[in-house]
Amino acid sequence: MRIGIVGLLRGLYMAEWARRIGIDVVAVCDRDSARLAAAHTDFPAARVTQDWTELLDADLDGVLLANDFDAHAPLAIAFLDRGVHVLSETAACVTEEEGRRLIDAAERSTATYSFAENYVAHPHVRLLRHAVDAGEVGPLELVEADYLHSLSPEETAELIGDPAHWRGRIAPTAYCTHSVSPVLALTGAWPVEVSAFPVGANESRPAAMVMTIRLSDGTLALTRHGFLAGEVDSHWSWVSVRGAHGLAESVRATGEHAWSIRVRQEGWAQPDGQTRVTRRSPGPYLVDGEPIDRMAEGTVAILEAFRATVERGAPPLVPVRAAVAASLVGVAGADSLAKGSQPVSVPDVSAKSE
Numbered sequence: 033m034r035i036g037i038v039g040l041l042r043g044l045y046m047a048e049w050a051r052r053i054g055i056d057v058v059a060v061c062d063r064d065s066a067r068l069a070a071a072h073t074d075f076p077a078a079r080v081t082q083d084w085t086e087l088l089d090a091d092l093d094g095v096l097l098a099n100d101f102d103a104h105a106p107l108a109i110a111f112l113d114r115g116v117h118v119l120s121e122t123a124a125c126v127t128e129e130e131g132r133r134l135i136d137a138a139e140r141s142t143a144t145y146s147f148a149e150n151y152v153a154h155p156h157v158r159l160l161r162h163a164v165d166a167g168e169v170g171p172l173e174l175v176e177a178d179y180l181h182s183l184s185p186e187e188t189a190e191l192i193g194d195p196a197h198w199r200g201r202i203a204p205t206a207y208c209t210h211s212v213s214p215v216l217a218l219t220g221a222w223p224v225e226v227s228a229f230p231v232g233a234n235e236s237r238p239a240a241m242v243m244t245i246r247l248s249d250g251t252l253a254l255t256r257h258g259f260l261a262g263e264v265d266s267h268w269s270w271v272s273v274r275g276a277h278g279l280a281e282s283v284r285a286t287g288e289h290a291w292s293i294r295v296r297q298e299g300w301a302q303p304d305g306q307t308r309v310t311r312r313s314p315g316p317y318l319v320d321g322e323p324i325d326r327m328a329e330g331t332v333a334i335l336e337a338f339r340a341t342v343e344r345g346a347p348p349l350v351p352v353r354a355a356v357a358a359s360l361v362g363v364a365g366a367d368s369l370a371k372g373s374q375p376v377s378v379p380d381v382s383a384k385s386e
């Protein structure tokens with residue numbers, strides 16, 4: 033399978049994993065010449081270009097889009113229209129209209145669209161999905177998901193303080209995709225309404241957000257993302273699922289333990305009346321027979337799923353409508369923020385809505 037990559041920071045990391053699992057990285061693109069040169073050193077046989085439109089005719093099976101967060105959709109649509117499969121970093125779109133054009137492009141294309149949402153495939157989320165799918169906690173009622181970084185004020189300002197960079201120009205609600213996508217994957221539901229609340233003293237540019245999201249199956253979701261002090265030195269993601277009969281949640285811990293989950297099943301919901309509390313750790317994720325770094329597992333899983341989609345027609349791990357729905361939570365959240373945290377409807381982009 034031959035792929036090209038646009039955007040060479042996150043994109044280069046993914047290129048290295050793609051090569052390790054046997055995907056051919058045949059073209060690399062970045063408008064930044066230093067990043068392009070570094071990628072060329074790493075991938076000397078790959079075609080190099082600063083102009084992504086050159087990749088449209090580069091005989092690619094697939095393209096990985098890791099360019100600016102708020103600029104993925106136009107490229108995705110162009111590649112889909114050329115029959116090139118797309119694996120796109122988060123976000124999928126920045127407006128409802130753009131999201132609907134992306135869905136149309138994916139559905140009329142001979143190729144497919146996959147969202148590069150590695151947080152859906154991280155080890156703790158895989159364990160939680162298993163518990164939910166097995167009915168261990170009963171019908172879902174409340175799901176919480178965090179994507180938080182503990183950085184100093186100086187480090188935070190360095191990361192999001194430049195309005196010329198996408199990290200500085202996107203709405204404070206926009207980067208909710210790593211918390212909302214696991215919520216959508218665990219529930220299988222669609223976002224209906226969102227209220228967004230700023231956290232911290234800087235009201236014009238809050239460093240962290242809390243959002244409440246009503247889902248189509250009645251479940252309430254509470255998500256937090258951004259920069260908050262006190263996070264354990266883990267992988268930035270914590271997810272908790274409460275059902276009518278119990279709870280499953282990732283353990284707030286450091287190192288390897290951070291990928292474990294705790295499951296509590298209430299005694300009154302069990303035939304034998306016994307409360308059950310278990311702790312589960314993920315098994316190793318093997319590449320070439322060797323366990324890989326836990327933090328890379330989600331990334332490798334989405335690359336392997338992309339290959340299965342392109343080569344064997346497997347359904348995308350996170351398909352276009354779920355990608356657009358997660359992104360539109362951030363768009364509606366920005367609207368809510370501007371309206372003093374009033375609830376705002378999230379456009380229904382489920383297939384059922386048509």
Ligand SMILES: NC(=O)c1ccc[n+]([C@@H]2O[C@H](COP(=O)([O-])OP(=O)(O)OC[C@H]3O[C@@H](n4cnc5c(N)ncnc54)[C@H](O)[C@@H]3O)[C@@H](O)[C@H]2O)c1
Nearest residue numbers: 039040041042062063064067084098099100101121122123
């Ligand atoms: N899933 C994850 O865990 C994860 C982690 C990091 C970043 N990301 C995502 O990856 C994307 C990129 O993030 P980043 O941290 O690498 O950002 P970045 O700004 O450091 O890198 C983006 C690169 O894309 C290049 N670029 C932008 N527009 C281009 C264009 N039109 N043509 C050619 N090159 C172009 C830029 O020059 C830059 O080198 C974002 O969507 C981000 O959300 C995801």
